[in-house]
Amino acid sequence: MNIKIVVTQEEHYQFANEICETIETSAKLRGTGIAKRTPEYIKKKMENQDAIIALVDGKFAGFCYIESWQHGKFVAHSGLIVHPNYRHHGLAKKIKSKVFDYSLKKYPDAKVFGITTGLAVMKINSDLGYKPVPFSELTTDPSFWKGCQTCTNYDILKSKDNKMCLCTGMLYDPKEKQKIPPRHPFNVKVLNRLNKIKEALFLKK
Numbered sequence: 001m002n003i004k005i006v007v008t009q010e011e012h013y014q015f016a017n018e019i020c021e022t023i024e025t026s027a028k029l030r031g032t033g034i035a036k037r038t039p040e041y042i043k044k045k046m047e048n049q050d051a052i053i054a055l056v057d058g059k060f061a062g063f064c065y066i067e068s069w070q071h072g073k074f075v076a077h078s079g080l081i082v083h084p085n086y087r088h089h090g091l092a093k094k095i096k097s098k099v100f101d102y103s104l105k106k107y108p109d110a111k112v113f114g115i116t117t118g119l120a121v122m123k124i125n126s127d128l129g130y131k132p133v134p135f136s137e138l139t140t141d142p143s144f145w146k147g148c149q150t151c152t153n154y155d156i157l158k159s160k161d162n163k164m165c166l167c168t169g170m171l172y173d174p175k176e177k178q179k180i181p182p183r184h185p186f187n188v189k190v191l192n193r194l195n196k197i198k199e200a201l202f203l204k205k
Contacts, residue, residue: 001089003061005054005098008046012053015060016042022060023081036150037079050106052099054082054091061086064099068107069139075103075110076144080121096124104174111174113138115167122168130170135163137171 016039023037045051045065054062064080077099082091103112114130115138116122138144145162148154157165 001056001086003054003056003091003094005052005094007049007102008051008053010047012046013043015053015063016046018060019063019079019081022083023079026081042079052095052102054086054095056086062091062095064095066099066103066106067144068110069141069144072107072110074139074141075107075112076114077103077112092120093124093127096121097128100128108174112172113170115165115169117167122170125170128172130172133169133171135165135169138169
């Protein structure tokens with residue numbers, strides 16, 4: 001495949017609707033909660049060059065965007081998605097690596113964080129040097145947590161005062177000395193067990 005992974009430009013606005021539809025469809029198929037995005041919001045991220053897009057022969061193949069919080073003290077990568085036609089080629093990791101490096105250059109003093117229920121995203125984050133952390137180490141900006149309102153698990157987050165949910169919080173602090181391989185190796189079995197424990201606690205009838 002002839003893959004191009006680039007910072008978004010005006011020419012990429014045309015893919016905003018397709019990106020939103022792909023994100024929503026993927027979440028429904030996985031049965032996971034996800035904050036909904038609008039084409040207008042995606043276009044704004046593209047306009048501000050706070051997004052990365054992957055193209056294969058001019059067709060949308062993948063996407064991810066950057067959000068900043070607390071005046072640039074924290075940044076998060078959101079909306080990571082790969083089009084179904086281009087999955088199983090390691091494209092998600094390539095997009096994530098690109099947006100990770102780009103955000104460190106654009107926001108050099110920011111801590112990079114994310115919350116996710118996806119084991120694949122957790123694995124990618126771990127490989128980049130993120131560590132699992134409690135939500136108390138993430139941004140306290142209410143705008144970030146407000147973005148979770150459209151997630152199917154929002155009632156859980158709200159009932160826990162934004163301190164816990166089915167998602168796992170992960171953080172990369174550029175001021176910490178990083179080691180290769182990462183200090184926090186990813187263990188699928190452990191995280192699967194933790195997710196099942198959370199589900200049993202939070203989703204019990």
